[in-house]
Amino acid sequence: MKCVIIGAGASGIAAAINIKRKYPNDEVIIIEHSDRPLRKILATGNGRCNLGNAKFDIKKYNHPELMGLFSYNDYIEYVESYGFKTKTIGDLVYPYSESAQTVRNQMLKELEKLNVKINLEEDFIDYKVKPNGVEIKTNKAIYQADKLIVATGGKSTKGLGNDGKIYEILKSHGYTIAPLRPGLVPIKTKENTKLVDGLRIKANVTLLENSKQIFNEDGEVLFKKDGLSGIVIFNASNYIKNPQNKYEIVLNLLPDFNGELQRNHQQFLDKSKFLEEYFAPKLAQYLSDRISDKNYVKDLQNLKFTFKDFYDYENSQITIGGVQISDMNPNFESKKEPNVYFLGELLDMHGPCGGYNLTWAFICGQKLMS
Numbered sequence: 596m597k598c599v600i601i602g603a604g605a606s607g608i609a610a611a612i613n614i615k616r617k618y619p620n621d622e623v624i625i626i627e628h629s630d631r632p633l634r635k636i637l638a639t640g641n642g643r644c645n646l647g648n649a650k651f652d653i654k655k656y657n658h659p660e661l662m663g664l665f666s667y668n669d670y671i672e673y674v675e676s677y678g679f680k681t682k683t684i685g686d687l688v689y690p691y692s693e694s695a696q697t698v699r700n701q702m703l704k705e706l707e708k709l710n711v712k713i714n715l716e717e718d719f720i721d722y723k724v725k726p727n728g729v730e731i732k733t734n735k736a737i738y739q740a741d742k743l744i745v746a747t748g749g750k751s752t753k754g755l756g757n758d759g760k761i762y763e764i765l766k767s768h769g770y771t772i773a774p775l776r777p778g779l780v781p782i783k784t785k786e787n788t789k790l791v792d793g794l795r796i797k798a799n800v801t802l803l804e805n806s807k808q809i810f811n812e813d814g815e816v817l818f819k820k821d822g823l824s825g826i827v828i829f830n831a832s833n834y835i836k837n838p839q840n841k842y843e844i845v846l847n848l849l850p851d852f853n854g855e856l857q858r859n860h861q862q863f864l865d866k867s868k869f870l871e872e873y874f875a876p877k878l879a880q881y882l883s884d885r886i887s888d889k890n891y892v893k894d895l896q897n898l899k900f901t902f903k904d905f906y907d908y909e910n911s912q913i914t915i916g917g918v919q920i921s922d923m924n925p926n927f928e929s930k931k932e933p934n935v936y937f938l939g940e941l942l943d944m945h946g947p948c949g950g951y952n953l954t955w956a957f958i959c960g961q962k963l964m965s
């Protein structure tokens with residue numbers, strides 16, 4: 596059997612390893628349009644590659660029923676079979692070396708051992724399903740294969756190889772693409788945040804949609820010149836689905852304050868003294884204009900920012916939306932076209948920060964055709 600995989604990212608390479616381990620005599624070729632395989636992996640987890648989560652919870656995916664078909668229990672063991680050990684820091688699973696380079700090197704070594712060919716700087720253009728397989732067209736060649744596996748990722752981070760042209764190709768084949776938007780992304784707010792650009796603060800973060808709470812998480816918020824960032828904001832951004840609705844981010848900057856402390860503080864301190872004691876000088880200056888003189892503790896526990904827009908795909912970790920899940924079988928084969936498979940971020944499947952998206956990409960590759 597001959598398999599052509601489009602995309603040398605996490606899901607494509609995991610798929611190649613899986614196929615060659617199961618069927619050593621098969622021919623597997625990976626087509627990658629950038630000049631390096633597994634480029635994005637190096638940027639993950641701030642260079643440390645957060646590839647799993649000790650408190651893994653399928654409910655955190657937008658399609659939990661799909662992830663429910665696969666087991667997370669043997670996932671870490673399988674990932675370690677690529678040739679590196681893992682460790683858990685907090686709840687997050689990393690390679691033991693805490694270096695994404697280890698993951699990349701070991702996966703590429705395994706590919707070499709299994710005799711998988713990677714054709715770099717070759718762009719996938721289209722395909723035709725034939726009675727006995729699939730004809731695949733790139734800018735350099737035409738391949739006749741038994742199976743085509745499309746693992747091109749989404750539209751995020753063009754600089755790392757993703758340009759999103761694939762969606763147009765798949766639409767021309769009759770696939771429904773669930774609406775696309777940047778995911779795990781900073782947001783722009785209506786309130787001016789220029790003064791505090793670059794400052795970080797721990798907060799409890801609530802997201803309101805038309806005044807109704809739809810998300811709550813503790814985390815570190817990073818102020819940007821025109822909005823908010825940080826992992827907790829990335830996670831909140833995934834819940835902003837209907838831009839015609841009103842979304843507000845509410846920061847509780849004093850989550851540990853109880854009623855007694857509040858009374859004492861408001862009795863003894865004036866607002867500016869309180870801000871000086873509890874916040875970095877720049878932040879204190881910014882907050883002073885945004886909170887009242889009397890109810891400042893309450894205001895600091897309820898600091899509202901109104902959503903204006905997402906940052907663009909270039910600043911997003913994932914693309915939300917993609918090939919509709921109902922268009923494929925649980926072994927990732929298309930229901931519309933035999934011998935055509937879709938994997939990873941290209942599908943309409945996403946999770947929060949914390950290893951969920953790499954877990955999905957690797958599990959797709961590992962479970963392909965099983």
Ligand SMILES: Cc1cc2nc3c(=O)[nH]c(=O)nc-3n(C[C@H](O)[C@H](O)[C@H](O)COP(=O)(O)OP(=O)(O)OC[C@H]3O[C@@H](n4cnc5c(N)ncnc54)[C@H](O)[C@@H]3O)c2cc1C
Nearest residue numbers: 602604605606628639640719747748756939940950952953
């Ligand atoms: C900065 C950053 C940090 C992240 N950190 C984490 C993290 O710590 N943990 C986590 O779980 N997730 C993280 N993610 C998300 C995670 O990296 C992705 O969800 C995952 O890599 C998706 O894998 P994939 O194989 O589906 O796609 P990709 O990894 O995007 O791979 C797709 C490949 O296909 C190639 N390609 C695209 N189009 C074509 C074409 N027409 N022809 C040929 N080749 C093509 C691309 O060049 C690319 O190499 C992060 C993402 C970013 C951007």
